[in-house]
Amino acid sequence: MAEEFVTEITKKSEDFSEWYVQIVRRAELADYSPLKGCMVIRPYGFTIWENIQDALNRRLKETGHVNAYFPLFIPESFLAREAEHVKGFAPQVAWVTQGGDEILEERWAVRPTSEAIIGYMYAKWVRSWRDLPILINQWCNIVRWEKVTRLFLRTTEFLWQEGHTLHRVHEEALEEVLRILEIYRDLVENDLAIPVITGKKSPSEKFAGALDTYALEALMPDGKALQCGTSHDLGQNFSRAFEISFLDSDGEQKYAWSTSWGVSTRLIGGLIMVHGDDSGLIIPPKIAPHQVVIVPIFYGEEQRAVIAKAHELKEMLQKSGIRVKVDDRDEYTPGWKFSEWELRGVPLRLEIGPRDLASGEAVLVRRDSREKVKTSWNALPQRTSELLESVQRSLFERAKNYREANTRTSESFEEFKNIIEEKRGFILSPWCGSTSCEDEIKAQTTATIRCLSEEEPGDKKCLVCGQKARHLAYFAKSY
């Protein structure tokens, strides 16, 4: 039964897209809904999101941010106040045109992002420099009309957080943008175990209405990049559009400087792709719903004693702050349960059987390496904590090694095209800064600039036009 279960899954190495969809649905992370583009996040997937929320909320609150809630809807005329903004988002908006039996005079957009409605409120609230900075975040649902559905990665409705801050001077706003970028990097690398590169976007890839967008980009096992979060320097664009001004201490009325930034449930898609293997998911311990699953092994009359001990060990581990589940169902064999919890990506399995009752031991099995570690009950909490840390570290290292092995430099467009064709991955190449060269690369390879490197290009020449390079840029195909 166990064997059969495992072989039912498409191999990651054979058909990555099909493997991804199967894992998401079989592990009960998410499911398709009857609404085009809208998904359901099932309890197991949602617990991962709750753990990400906790991890990010902690970091945001430590840095002085507070949560709030703004309306789901945005009047059409508000979206239009910032010219770039409406151009960028209008094609993807879901429109409410009727409420009860009332036909609306002005259509309401279901928020595709909340700069416009938040900007309007900020203009009402801010009077003096003493009211600044404003550091507000909101967790909410977002709707952007999509033609295709990719669970967690691209859906019409998704969940995210969006921070919206106001500052007295530009320098302070830019500090905030970079502070958040660093918080995101810390979250994604240390809790989700996904290595990222960070940097500024090229003008063509920035947020509609921003001065500059900074992004986190991770490399997926199919060699494509996944944008994992963005932090925008909005300059005074939205402050001018919404009249957000304040009386400064020098007696002058000034426009505030604003930022916005967000990460979404897309992160869950990233961690599935990066860490999973042919047997299923591997969830990084720090955000795993269950860090340890205890599978009691029993036949006939030993059942009661083994199950009792399993629950005793669970309580012992829980006291050390470890999240534990006991799978004591009697309609499944231990072998079936091993496969099931491997599929669902629990980082550690604890096996306990009749012989262990006599010896006072149990066996811990790592999901990532399948290494088995026999341990005494007394040493169990410490040994488990150590192994969870080790799994967390190993997942990150493995992903980082892959990323490094798949990050190449190229100064020749021919070579660049070959790499994209045959190997994909990140390519760090010199770029003159013109949109036409960027477009040419995209047209010939579908690769785009994921972000700009901080490294200086020196005397290097643009990949396409051969003019002096202004940047070294990370290129890749992307999700």
Add this chain to the structure above:
Amino acid sequence: MAEEFVTEITKKSEDFSEWYVQIVRRAELADYSPLKGCMVIRPYGFTIWENIQDALNRRLKETGHVNAYFPLFIPESFLAREAEHVKGFAPQVAWVTQGGDEILEERWAVRPTSEAIIGYMYAKWVRSWRDLPILINQWCNIVRWEKVTRLFLRTTEFLWQEGHTLHRVHEEALEEVLRILEIYRDLVENDLAIPVITGKKSPSEKFAGALDTYALEALMPDGKALQCGTSHDLGQNFSRAFEISFLDSDGEQKYAWSTSWGVSTRLIGGLIMVHGDDSGLIIPPKIAPHQVVIVPIFYGEEQRAVIAKAHELKEMLQKSGIRVKVDDRDEYTPGWKFSEWELRGVPLRLEIGPRDLASGEAVLVRRDSREKVKTSWNALPQRTSELLESVQRSLFERAKNYREANTRTSESFEEFKNIIEEKRGFILSPWCGSTSCEDEIKAQTTATIRCLSEEEPGDKKCLVCGQKARHLAYFAKSY
């Protein structure tokens, strides 16, 4: 300055509605948005909601419930599958008719409640009796078109949680309905310090599509009842509409029994009304964003030492798990700060001045009674915890005394009408069970049945028709 600040607020006793709106806005709990019926929950109000969420999530998780997320939208045809359900909700639905440049063939409702979309998904997921029970909850936004806006109490968009469970037999579903009712009562009475009566609704007041609705009802200071939460026994109505069936252990295919239940941000409106006074809010300690505000009192050169000590005491209190804020702004006087934090309802104020530095003492002031308690620094954490518990208890007792003083019994319709006219409050009266008598009472008094008492009516006669009473019912005007 402090005096002026206080007198700016309308007195609760003079104009309750105006007082309510002023408090909500001045304490920065919430604000109106430019969208009709939609409010903004500001950080201070949202923190109360986060604390309510934590308190309820803990109770729900302890009883085996898990969180998930379902789509914001519901196809029109889904709403229509349960006849009573669509009749009840369609008049209040906001409709999405366009996505991007695509006109939808079928309109999408912005969820007014999620039975229909969740029912559809449950039908896909449930196969066997082993899949039951399903105990899923979701925290989300809800839209129901409203003509008037009352911040927190009645808005087009609001936040809530909605539980949706499936069971094998009706008895188990009913146990769940009552288990949740008890969890809500425990939350509202012990954390929000609002006393409630609980019981079954009359058929005319039940949820559209339910067999039975159970509710929590609290009495507001204007003598009107506020429904604080509902728990519905849906029978097999939605299971039949959405084909949610399972193979039972006896080999037969059966419809599941379902429940749903919810509380919303309306609870925040309840606690503002119940606990506030002429000086502003009083937030029950268990859910207060700040349980203690420390106001350092300083003039000239003492400033640094007093502020340093204030932060030291803050850390001392935080180590005991107490939520503390230090207000060390130097642009406001201590008197102004006292008024400000009274307005914002912080349960305890800690005053520390230069003389206290020498004596090693500080003064705690209760928000509810204004009682002052001098305490040594050493005793501060324990004394503070005791006082917080005492404030929590006193708020509940005060509200309960009010509720009891305003709950009357009446067996005469004339007397009933006088009470509603002159005193309002709850009236426990015998009722024959007919909708016509219920309607008659409503037509003459605007009072409705808030819930049925479990007490037997004995030989009592219906208030209106004089026939034998089937129930004793709690009547009141309501929000």
